[in-house]
Amino acid sequence: xxxxxxxxxxxxxxxxxxxxxxxxxxxxxxxxxxxxxxxxxxxxxxxxxxxxxxxxxxxxxxxxxxxxxxxxxxxxxxxxxxxxxxxxxxxxxxxxxxxxxxxxxxxxxxxxxxxxxxxxxxxxxxxxxxxxxxxxxxxxxxxxxxxxxxxxxxxxxxxxxxxxxxxxxxxxxxxxxxxxxxxxxxxxxxx
Amino acid sequence: xxxxxxxxxxxxxxxxxxxxxxxxxxxxxxxxxxxxxxxxxxxxxxxxxxxxxxxxxxxxxxxxxxxxxxxxxxxxxxxxxxxxxxxxxxxxxxxxxxxxxxxxxxxxxxxxxxxxxxxxxxxxxxxxxxxxxxxxxxxxxxxxxxxxxxxxxxxxxxxxxxxxxxxxxxxxxxxxxxxxxxxxxxxxxxxxxxxxxxxxxxxxxxxxxxxxxxxxx
Numbered sequence: 001x002x003x004x005x006x007x008x009x010x011x012x013x014x015x016x017x018x019x020x021x022x023x024x025x026x027x028x029x030x031x032x033x034x035x036x037x038x039x040x041x042x043x044x045x046x047x048x049x050x051x052x053x054x055x056x057x058x059x060x061x062x063x064x065x066x067x068x069x070x071x072x073x074x075x076x077x078x079x080x081x082x083x084x085x086x087x088x089x090x091x092x093x094x095x096x097x098x099x100x101x102x103x104x105x106x107x108x109x110x111x112x113x114x115x116x117x118x119x120x121x122x123x124x125x126x127x128x129x130x131x132x133x134x135x136x137x138x139x140x141x142x143x144x145x146x147x148x149x150x151x152x153x154x155x156x157x158x159x160x161x162x163x164x165x166x167x168x169x170x171x172x173x174x175x176x177x178x179x180x181x182x183x184x185x186x187x188x189x190x191x
Numbered sequence: 192x193x194x195x196x197x198x199x200x201x202x203x204x205x206x207x208x209x210x211x212x213x214x215x216x217x218x219x220x221x222x223x224x225x226x227x228x229x230x231x232x233x234x235x236x237x238x239x240x241x242x243x244x245x246x247x248x249x250x251x252x253x254x255x256x257x258x259x260x261x262x263x264x265x266x267x268x269x270x271x272x273x274x275x276x277x278x279x280x281x282x283x284x285x286x287x288x289x290x291x292x293x294x295x296x297x298x299x300x301x302x303x304x305x306x307x308x309x310x311x312x313x314x315x316x317x318x319x320x321x322x323x324x325x326x327x328x329x330x331x332x333x334x335x336x337x338x339x340x341x342x343x344x345x346x347x348x349x350x351x352x353x354x355x356x357x358x359x360x361x362x363x364x365x366x367x368x369x370x371x372x373x374x375x376x377x378x379x380x381x382x383x384x385x386x387x388x389x390x391x392x393x394x395x396x397x398x399x400x401x402x403x404x405x406x407x408x
Binding site for chain 2: 050059
């Protein structure tokens with residue numbers, strides 16, 4: 001098995017290895033493959049949820065729910081549509097939305113979009129898209145990358161971000177707009 | 192379908208990140224169903240979410256975390272789940288509404304002024320959501336208004352024109368708080384819009400100011 005290092009001491013399986021793990025879970029209910037996915041994504045998901053102002057305990061609960069969904073929905077994974085990280089992200093995102101909605105109103109939840117049939121017309125090869133997007137993200141300045149990450153971690157408004165970082169709201173708004181424009185330009189360059 | 196008015200990149204990113212409020216998300220989803228260009232952008236922003244997740248530094252899980260999930264898996268039945276029932280189209284009267292309204296309570300049309308009807312939409316998973324359908328006769332003006340937050344409007348049928356151009360079926364109008372506009376419905380056909388507001392609507396006309404306390408929008 002090929003291993004690339006992120007330089008953090010933790011070996012990270014490359015994207016195609018992760019895709020093979022998901023396919024092994026889907027076709028053979030392979031527990032070792034599932035454990036490998038868990039070890040890779042579980043700790044990252046925990047940080048991801050905690051950044052959205054969840055307690056460590058709640059974050060662990062959502063990690064469990066996310067990974068349980070990975071097990072159940074492995075057969076829906078389509079490597080042509082999304083890379084594994086993107087697929088896991090969308091599952092985690094939907095569970096976070098459900099969780100926040102349950103807090104507000106425990107009644108009806110809308111049907112899970114993951115279960116709906118997908119159209120083929122957008123099927124840019126998932127792994128390629130992931131690579132293109134990753135390159136674009138790394139082309140941003142560290143400040144701009146932080147702004148984009150914050151947008152994914154929580155639904156904090158720009159006003160809340162401004163007071164947290166101790167900078168004026170206007171500055172946050174103009175920085176966010178610059179980061180968006182730069183990102184869009186980089187994405188289009190990579191197309 | 193060639194559409195001329197789209198969601199902004201900021202909105203599509205918030206939709207992909209899962210941080211767009213339920214009301215605006217319903218309206219944006221209605222547009223996405225008709226717009227492959229915006230769907231492709233949502234795909235990019237979901238991939239960006241994947242990249243952000245991948246680069247997020249790990250936090251140690253409790254020592255039993257993996258074993259806990261594996262034991263949950265053991266308790267799973269391997270019975271295949273029943274296929275979901277076929278979905279009925281969402282309608283008001285005979286007008287087909289976007290599928291993103293599935294599960295919502297669609298109110299009856301109520302007369303709110305000459306040639307103007309409104310239906311309030313109840314969003315079960317977000318009782319605070321401000322979502323309405325508005326039906327305006329040909330040649331008539333929609334109530335003159337500004338907004339406290341961003342307003343998202345999807346064209347269900349007909350068309351209207353304001354200073355930004357003509358909006359047709361499938362188009363999305365996204366107007367932020369600084370914008371004051373006066374859409375006029377084009378001649379020949381009534382126009383039905385699905386609108387969601389992030390904040391409260393701020394009507395400028397006398398009629399609008401009368402409606403605001405009545406409908407709480």
